[in-house]
Amino acid sequence: MPALRHLDDLSHAPASADWLNTILKGDCVAALNRLPEKSVDVIFADPPYNLQLEGDLHRPDQSKVDAVDDEWDQFESFAAYDAFTRAWLLAARRVLKPNGTIWVIGSYHNIFRVGAIMQDLGFWILNDVIWRKTNPMPNFRGRRFQNAHETMIWASRDPKAKGYTFNYDSMKAANDDVQMRSDWLFPICTGNERLKDEHGDKVHPTQKPEALLARVLMSSTKPGDVVLDPFFGSGTTGAVAKRLGRNFVGIERQQSYIDAARARIAEVKPLEVQALEMLTGKRAEPRVAFVSLIDAGLLQPGAKLYDSRRRWSAQVRADGTLACGDVAGSIHKVGALLQNFESCNGWTFWNYEHNGELISIDRLRSIARHGAERAGA
Amino acid sequence: MPALRHLDDLSHAPASADWLNTILKGDCVAALNRLPEKSVDVIFADPPYNLQLEGDLHRPDQSKVDAVDDEWDQFESFAAYDAFTRAWLLAARRVLKPNGTIWVIGSYHNIFRVGAIMQDLGFWILNDVIWRKTNPMPNFRGRRFQNAHETMIWASRDPKAKGYTFNYDSMKAANDDVQMRSDWLFPICTGNERLKDEHGDKVHPTQKPEALLARVLMSSTKPGDVVLDPFFGSGTTGAVAKRLGRNFVGIERQQSYIDAARARIAEVKPLEVQALEMLTGKRAEPRVAFVSLIDAGLLQPGAKLYDSRRRWSAQVRADGTLACGDVAGSIHKVGALLQNFESCNGWTFWNYEHNGELISIDRLRSIARHGAERAGA
DNA sequence: CCCCGTGTTGAATCGTGTC
DNA sequence: GGACACGATTCAACACGGG
Numbered sequence: 179m180p181a182l183r184h185l186d187d188l189s190h191a192p193a194s195a196d197w198l199n200t201i202l203k204g205d206c207v208a209a210l211n212r213l214p215e216k217s218v219d220v221i222f223a224d225p226p227y228n229l230q231l232e233g234d235l236h237r238p239d240q241s242k243v244d245a246v247d248d249e250w251d252q253f254e255s256f257a258a259y260d261a262f263t264r265a266w267l268l269a270a271r272r273v274l275k276p277n278g279t280i281w282v283i284g285s286y287h288n289i290f291r292v293g294a295i296m297q298d299l300g301f302w303i304l305n306d307v308i309w310r311k312t313n314p315m316p317n318f319r320g321r322r323f324q325n326a327h328e329t330m331i332w333a334s335r336d337p338k339a340k341g342y343t344f345n346y347d348s349m350k351a352a353n354d355d356v357q358m359r360s361d362w363l364f365p366i367c368t369g370n371e372r373l374k375d376e377h378g379d380k381v382h383p384t385q386k387p388e389a390l391l392a393r394v395l396m397s398s399t400k401p402g403d404v405v406l407d408p409f410f411g412s413g414t415t416g417a418v419a420k421r422l423g424r425n426f427v428g429i430e431r432q433q434s435y436i437d438a439a440r441a442r443i444a445e446v447k448p449l450e451v452q453a454l455e456m457l458t459g460k461r462a463e464p465r466v467a468f469v470s471l472i473d474a475g476l477l478q479p480g481a482k483l484y485d486s487r488r489r490w491s492a493q494v495r496a497d498g499t500l501a502c503g504d505v506a507g508s509i510h511k512v513g514a515l516l517q518n519f520e521s522c523n524g525w526t527f528w529n530y531e532h533n534g535e536l537i538s539i540d541r542l543r544s545i546a547r548h549g550a551e552r553a554g555a
Numbered sequence: 556m557p558a559l560r561h562l563d564d565l566s567h568a569p570a571s572a573d574w575l576n577t578i579l580k581g582d583c584v585a586a587l588n589r590l591p592e593k594s595v596d597v598i599f600a601d602p603p604y605n606l607q608l609e610g611d612l613h614r615p616d617q618s619k620v621d622a623v624d625d626e627w628d629q630f631e632s633f634a635a636y637d638a639f640t641r642a643w644l645l646a647a648r649r650v651l652k653p654n655g656t657i658w659v660i661g662s663y664h665n666i667f668r669v670g671a672i673m674q675d676l677g678f679w680i681l682n683d684v685i686w687r688k689t690n691p692m693p694n695f696r697g698r699r700f701q702n703a704h705e706t707m708i709w710a711s712r713d714p715k716a717k718g719y720t721f722n723y724d725s726m727k728a729a730n731d732d733v734q735m736r737s738d739w740l741f742p743i744c745t746g747n748e749r750l751k752d753e754h755g756d757k758v759h760p761t762q763k764p765e766a767l768l769a770r771v772l773m774s775s776t777k778p779g780d781v782v783l784d785p786f787f788g789s790g791t792t793g794a795v796a797k798r799l800g801r802n803f804v805g806i807e808r809q810q811s812y813i814d815a816a817r818a819r820i821a822e823v824k825p826l827e828v829q830a831l832e833m834l835t836g837k838r839a840e841p842r843v844a845f846v847s848l849i850d851a852g853l854l855q856p857g858a859k860l861y862d863s864r865r866r867w868s869a870q871v872r873a874d875g876t877l878a879c880g881d882v883a884g885s886i887h888k889v890g891a892l893l894q895n896f897e898s899c900n901g902w903t904f905w906n907y908e909h910n911g912e913l914i915s916i917d918r919l920r921s922i923a924r925h926g927a928e929r930a931g932a
Numbered sequence: 933c934c935c936c937g938t939g940t941t942g943a944a945t946c947g948t949g950t951c
Numbered sequence: 952g953g954a955c956a957c958g959a960t961t962c963a964a965c966a967c968g969g970g
Contacts, residue, residue, distance in 0.1 A: 246944085
């Protein structure tokens with residue numbers, strides 16, 4: 179029984195195991211079952227999302243959206259997806275060390291099922307972490323809110339495990355000396371970082387940004403730890419693990435992904451740890467929505483706004499728009515329409531009255547922004 | 556059978572129903588079952604998620620769950636919570652109108668179970684929305700990320716329901732003319748807004764901020780809609796609904812919460828009607844037939860139309876169709892055929908020439924609309 | 933070299949009314 | 952209920968080419 183002997187060898191010498199820093203080809207449950215139990219420090223998993231798309235979607239310029247319609251994302255039903263999820267999570271739990279933790283990323287299509295099954299299997303959720311995208315795809319038809327985030331679940335192997343790794347101090351130091359929050363802001367993976375094939379097409383439809391993986395690994399692993407990714411894809415987990423001095427194991431079914439990931443990882447040079455602060459530092463100044471002044475109680479619905487020479491006045495409405503006669507819209511649009519300009523900066527155009535004096539609503543924006551900055555927006 | 560007669564009365568006259576703008580005392584499932592079916596536009600639910608502390612979990616058969624905090628009993632606890640969740644969601648779904656939507660808020664302790672059950676019951680998730688807290692409670696022990704957000708699930712009653720309310724134009728205008736995203740930033744409820752009892756203690760442990768409810772209701776309801784909150788608590792939903800000119804129904808078991816909520820809501824003054832008017836986009840405008848531009852003399856038969864870059868030109872015919880070579884048809888169809896697109900908005904595609912400049916025929920459409928409005932059409 | 937305008941793209945559960 | 956016509960709808964980032 180060569181397979182069994184092989185498994186025995188691994189469980190006796192996991193530190194020098196020949197599966198470290200390699201990509202195992204095959205079905206993820208089968209490959210997981212070939213690994214020794216309790217051999218992995220952290221698992222990062224980006225499973226299929228079960229998107230359930232129907233028909234095509236076009237942008238307003240009539241170009242077609244390149245949907246994720248790959249075979250690996252097709253499931254017959256919620257029950258089929260649940261069975262798949264249960265199987266790989268169970269196999270993943272076996273290879274996790276008692277103090278190991280697991281990260282799973284998903285969207286509203288699948289993450290609730292994944293989270294419930296994780297709880298059912300005995301995983302203990304430590305945090306759910308929101309990846310806020312700086313540049314998400316718009317909602318082209320204007321039928322919902324722009325889907326601007328994805329959710330990650332971070333969990334320990336079981337409730338009693340208190341010895342998991344969390345690098346609290348380095349997270350806090352990287353976040354201007356305040357605790358790292360559960361909402362993280364990163365761009366999606368584009369530009370040179372995005373792997374392209376010889377035709378210029380993307381190698382993988384859902385490549386994750388390295389900055390996201392860097393924060394995951396910096397927060398919950400130590401140098402030399404073993405990081406497993408059972409849905410390796412284009413190998414972002416492996417590339418970041420190598421760069422940060424961690425060991426990786428990838429599992430992937432599709433040969434084209436394996437080839438691309440292997441070539442990518444070969445190019446990676448391990449880094450000194452100091453470069454990390456660039457990846458985890460704060461991002462751009464937050465934009466403040468006019469409606470947030472109403473939310474914050476800085477302006478009341480029904481309040482009057484004036485331009486600086488009181489030529490026009492307009493009324494604030496509860497939905498965050500302005501109205502002046504039969505003209506209505508955003509603060510910018512109404513300002514432009516009244517002046518018959520193409521555009522107008524409503525923040526500097528509009529003023530509110532206080533003790534008989536006009537004060538720019540931009541002052542209110544500064545107040546609102548101050549609150550937002552403290553939130554690490 | 557007085558109970559049944561009562562129910563009949565309600566279903567015959569929901570508009571003047573005596574349960575509108577009241578708080579129903581009792582178990583949430585029982586109270587929901589006393590309401591007429593398909594009578595509610597939007598549900599906002601903030602269900603309990605404390606698995607051990609309160610004995611308020613009931614199985615569908617109304618038997619009380621024996622709350623336990625032993626670790627080995629987590630499976631039993633999850634199952635009991637699932638049964639409770641399934642029961643109230645099912646009852647809530649019955650009272651929801653076919654085009655109604657539901658919001659449920661929760662944290663990682665319960666939201667994954669809630670979301671999975673919602674999908675199992677046939678709700679169709681439209682968005683998950685993240686409430687990012689500007690001032691969350693710190694993680695005192697430094698063992699995890701600061702839990703700085705809560706998750707809301709927004710779902711329609713079933714997948715085929717496309718007619719749900721989403722005030723896209725309001726949301727966009729209120730957000731500086733870019734789409735409202737799925738991550739919202741608000742402070743937690745503190746200060747004067749937080750209800751306190753005579754001892755200065757907080758009335759309710761998880762009172763939600765009114766700004767959060769205001770955005771929920773402004774985005775997904777219209778004035779006069781009926782908003783149901785099956786876990787009414789301190790009555791934030793009712794207070795905001797009343798202020799925004801919506802009707803509410805609350806369900807609450809605990810008398811102290813009912814008393815506090817009733818007093819709170821009585822103090823609320825509804826906003827003036829003008830402040831409640833909402834921005835509507837082109838979708839809400841009346842249809843204008845292209846031929847009516849010719850009827851009104853705004854365009855002459857034989858006039859030439861051009862696309863914005865003058866790649867194509869077409870001739871207006873007396874019957875309200877366009878002709879370009881051997882291509883003829885509606886303004887939309889000709890635009891689509893010329894560009895080889897599946898569809899085309901002819902109103903924004905075609906322009907007429909005036910003093911050497913191209914002007915969109917959409918301008919003529921708004922002139923025609925104004926004329927029609929003034930004529931009382 | 934930079935600047936600017938143009939074009940492309942990203943895990944998407946993305947109509948409605950009339951005949 | 953099905954077919955068909957109407958016509959509404961996008962944000963940030965990056966690549967590329969020309970000046």
